[in-house]
Amino acid sequence: xxxxxxxxxxxxxxxxxxxxxxxxxxxxxxxxxxxxxxxxxxxxxxxxxxxxxxxxxxxxxxxxxxxxxxxxxxxxxxxxxxxxxxxxxxxxxxxxxxxxxxxxxxxxxxxxxxxxxxxxxxxxxxxxxxxxxxxxxxxxxxxxxxxxxxxxxxxxxxxxxxxxxxxxxxxxxxxx
Numbered sequence: 001x002x003x004x005x006x007x008x009x010x011x012x013x014x015x016x017x018x019x020x021x022x023x024x025x026x027x028x029x030x031x032x033x034x035x036x037x038x039x040x041x042x043x044x045x046x047x048x049x050x051x052x053x054x055x056x057x058x059x060x061x062x063x064x065x066x067x068x069x070x071x072x073x074x075x076x077x078x079x080x081x082x083x084x085x086x087x088x089x090x091x092x093x094x095x096x097x098x099x100x101x102x103x104x105x106x107x108x109x110x111x112x113x114x115x116x117x118x119x120x121x122x123x124x125x126x127x128x129x130x131x132x133x134x135x136x137x138x139x140x141x142x143x144x145x146x147x148x149x150x151x152x153x154x155x156x157x158x159x160x161x162x163x164x165x166x167x168x169x170x171x172x173x174x175x176x
Contacts, residue, residue: 007068007120012109014068014082014116016058021069024078025049028099060087060094060124070100070113079104082117084129092127092176098143110143118147118175130172132158141169149173 007014017025030043060066064087070080080100087094096117100110121129133140135154145151149171157165 007116008073009112009116011073012079012112012116013071013073014113014120015071017053017056017067017069019050019053021078022046022049022053024101025053025081028081028101060084061089068117070109079109080113082113084117084121092125094121094126094129096129096131098140105139111147114143114147118173122175125176127176128172128174130170132168133171134159135167135169141171144171144173147173 026046026049056063065085067081067083069078070082071078083097084094098110098114131144151169152172153170155168158168159166
């Protein structure tokens with residue numbers, strides 16, 4: 001699956017962020033749904049994201065996080081991102097995030113990217129991945145459950161968006 005230090009399938013590859021990805025990253029991080037996917041309390045500036053791109057080492061063990069671009073190989077077109085964050089080396093676990101741009105959803109790319117990410121995590125020696133998902137996010141729950149993730153808890157009023165608190169499902173998968 002991995003060739004030339006790339007994480008790839010026939011159709012997509014996961015690659016490091018490049019400076020030319022800044023505009024899409026900016027749109028995703030500051031999009032109308034961003035408050036549902038991030039712990040940030042305000043918007044990100046282009047300057048902040050540019051610094052993030054230039055300062056990250058792309059080493060999960062050094063940075064404690066890793067963001068990769070999901071790219072269509074043939075067209076070299078960015079279609080989304082996968083993230084590992086809140087990495088705890090001692091326990092071999094990390095939280096994951098997957099976002100596919102709306103025009104590329106429902107084409108199996110999220111599942112394919114997730115499979116590639118899991119294989120890469122096994123290569124790194126990780127033991128498990130987990131995600132927090134709103135109970136109303138049926139598409140994400142279906143994606144994760146169809147890839148072997150289990151809802152292991154429902155955390156009551158765990159996240160606050162605006163003035164409202166929301167329950168959240170914790171989904172986990174042992175990957176080793």
